[in-house]
Amino acid sequence: MKIIIFILFLLNFFSSAYADSKMELGLEVYKSKAMCGTCHILKAAESSGDIGPNLDQLKPSLNQIIYVVTNGIGVMQSWEGILTKEEIEAVAYYVFNVTNE
Ligand code: HEC
Numbered sequence: 001m002k003i004i005i006f007i008l009f010l011l012n013f014f015s016s017a018y019a020d021s022k023m024e025l026g027l028e029v030y031k032s033k034a035m036c037g038t039c040h041i042l043k044a045a046e047s048s049g050d051i052g053p054n055l056d057q058l059k060p061s062l063n064q065i066i067y068v069v070t071n072g073i074g075v076m077q078s079w080e081g082i083l084t085k086e087e088i089e090a091v092a093y094y095v096f097n098v099t100n101e
Pocket of ligand 1 (some may be wrong): 030037038040058060064068074075077
């Protein structure tokens with residue numbers, strides 16, 4: 001029994017460490033690499049752009065964010081080939097988590 005608890009503890013520890021680095025990468029992409037904040041309001045990232053929808057209010061789903069960042073929508077460009085797949089997933093993960101708490 002003790003060993004099972006220990007394994008669960010380890011799994012929990014590693015998955016949260018992994019999640020945190022994904023959040024960090026996502027924030028970096030949001031703020032620097034793609035500068036989503038020039039067009040979007042997102043309180044957690046202290047951005048106040050008003051060209052696109054307010055992400056705090058929109059509360060987009062994870063798949064919706066991955067889809068629009070990859071393919072673009074309206075005046076928002078596609079980031080395919082500019083951001084890596086990992087970066088697109090991280091920024092989506094970040095925006096999803098801070099807007100759906
Ligand atoms: C040049 C300004 C601009 C930048 C930079 C930008 N967006 Fe957008 N975004 C928009 C506009 C405008 C829309 C609304 C487009 C429409 O509905 O026609 C939009 C829509 C969205 C939507 C909602 C899509 C939907 O299904 O309605 C999400 C989510 C989103 N953007 C996330 C992001 C993320 C994440 C980034 C950074 C990788 C980003 N945007 C960068 C302008 C921008």
